[in-house]
Amino acid sequence: xxxxxxxxxxxxxxxxxxxxxxxxxxxxxxxxxxxxxxxxxxxxxxxxxxxxxxxxxxxxxxxxxxxxxxxxxxxxxxxxxxxxxxxxxxxxxxxxxxxxxxxxxxxxxxxxxxxxxxxxxxxxxxxxxxxxxxxxxxxxxxxxxxxxxxxxxxxxxxxxxxxxxxxxxxxxxxxxxxxxxxxxxxxxxxxxxxxxxxxxxxxxxxxxxxxxxxxxxxxxxxxxxxxxxxxxxxxxxxxxxxxxxxxxxxxxxxxxxxxxxxxxxxxxxxxxxxxxxxxxxxxxxxxxxxxxxxxxxxxxxxxxxxxxxxxxxxxxxxxxxxxxxxxxxxxxxxxxxxxxxxxxxxxxxxxxxxxxx
Numbered sequence: 144x145x146x147x148x149x150x151x152x153x154x155x156x157x158x159x160x161x162x163x164x165x166x167x168x169x170x171x172x173x174x175x176x177x178x179x180x181x182x183x184x185x186x187x188x189x190x191x192x193x194x195x196x197x198x199x200x201x202x203x204x205x206x207x208x209x210x211x212x213x214x215x216x217x218x219x220x221x222x223x224x225x226x227x228x229x230x231x232x233x234x235x236x237x238x239x240x241x242x243x244x245x246x247x248x249x250x251x252x253x254x255x256x257x258x259x260x261x262x263x264x265x266x267x268x269x270x271x272x273x274x275x276x277x278x279x280x281x282x283x284x285x286x287x288x289x290x291x292x293x294x295x296x297x298x299x300x301x302x303x304x305x306x307x308x309x310x311x312x313x314x315x316x317x318x319x320x321x322x323x324x325x326x327x328x329x330x331x332x333x334x335x336x337x338x339x340x341x342x343x344x345x346x347x348x349x350x351x352x353x354x355x356x357x358x359x360x361x362x363x364x365x366x367x368x369x370x371x372x373x374x375x376x377x378x379x380x381x382x383x384x385x386x387x388x389x390x391x392x393x394x395x396x397x398x399x400x401x402x403x404x405x406x407x408x409x410x411x412x413x414x415x416x417x418x419x420x421x422x423x424x425x426x427x428x429x430x431x432x433x434x435x436x437x438x439x440x441x442x443x444x445x446x447x448x449x450x451x452x453x454x455x456x457x458x459x460x461x462x463x464x465x466x467x468x469x470x471x472x473x474x475x476x477x478x479x480x481x482x483x484x485x486x487x488x489x490x491x492x493x494x495x496x497x498x499x500x
Contacts, residue, residue: 169205170204170205172303172307172399173200173203173204173205173299173300173303174203175399176203176303176402176403176406177296177299177403179339179399179400179403179404180339180403180404181193181196181199181407182341183340183341183343183404184407185344187414187419187421187422188410188422190422191291192295195288198296199292199295199299202293202296202297202300203297203300204296207296220264221264222266222267222271222301223301223310224266224304224309224310224311225246225265225267225268225310225358226262226265226266226311226312226313227242227311227312227359227362228240228242228246228311228312228362229242229246229262229265229313230242230245230256230260231243236366239362239366240363240366243311243312243359243362244359248269248351248352248355250267250270253265266310268301268310268358269305269351269354269355269358271301272302272351272409273350273354275297275298275301276350276409276413278294279291279409279410280416281294282294283413283414283416283417284417286420286422291422295410298406298409298410298413299402299403302354302357302402302403302405302406302409303402303403303406305357305358305402306357306358306360306361306398306399306401307398308361308364308365308368309365310358310361311359311361311362312365339403339404339407343404344407344411346408346412346415347409347412350409353405353408357401357402357405360401361401364397364398367394368391368394443455443456443472443474443475444456444472444473444475445469445470445471445472446470446472446478447464447469448469448470449468451483451484452483452484452485452486453475453478453484453485453486453491454486454488454489455486457489458488458489458491459488459489460488460489475491
């Protein structure tokens with residue numbers, strides 16, 4: 144029988160490969176993170192990955208294998224999480240938070256802690272991020288485009304895992320039932336609201352420390368989600384589901400942003416440590432984000448079949464919409480008549496305001 148308190152936070156476990164056979168990772172989380180991370184990379188990296196976006200998405204997807212000769216692929220469950228609050232047992236929130244803050248950052252000490260707690264496998268995620276960072280560094284030094292994409296995609300995958308709350312807690316196994324319907328309800332928002340500003344890029348001195356910082360924030364977000372779950376118990380469960388989803392969306396957006404930012408910082412750091420080598424690309428600058436519009440039709444606004452938002456054609460979010468999912472409108476009246484609301488990034492309903500490029 145499904146624990147009602149597990150319904151909402153289980154969608155976050157979609158990104159945790161550390162799960163039993165019946166659960167699955169949500170590919171969309173990694174696709175959203177790719178779309179958020181690539182635009183904020185330094186210009187040479189941005190241009191390189193923009194010409195290989197689909198390959199990067201595939202490399203970051205659940206179950207993808209990294210470059211030939213690498214030490215690992217994404218299939219080992221314990222690579223995707225770490226139980227930060229393992230020493231707290233069944234204690235309360237404050238004890239779990241304190242245990243998470245005390246969790247050792249050295250791999251051998253963490254393994255010893257797991258053993259002392261009688262846990263055979265408590266996860267290896269921060270050190271896997273370190274391994275993937277070193278693999279990405281070597282791929283930049285080798286200059287082989289396919290290897291760079293494969294290793295960067297794997298690094299991005301594990302960075303997203305680090306930002307997912309359920310991957311940081313003893314609550315993980317209890318909260319990983321796949322709740323696809325609820326996630327799909329949130330996904331429409333996430334496709335257009337997850338944004339990371341380029342000015343948030345910063346040098347990374349230690350990938351393990353950077354990963355732990357993200358995971359500690361994710362662990363605290365877990366408590367917020369547990370609180371939301373507790374408020375959605377029967378008898379008004381259905382009525383509370385939508386309210387809960389609305390309140391959970393900003394939490395999930397923040398965590399995906401954290402994962403995307405961590406990935407962008409580490410990819411940029413690996414490239415810089417490799418000496419900022421020139422990257423082989425078919426484009427000197429990132430490709431235009433302007434949607435190609437047929438001459439016979441005056442298209443002023445663009446939307447997606449999977450969303451309820453409309454945008455300027457030059458909005459950065461339009462580049463995320465697959466061609467087969469694009470819908471166009473000749474006026475705001477037609478867009479609104481179709482049930483669309485204006486994008487909060489390009490603000491197409493604001494008079495005399497040029498859209499972002």
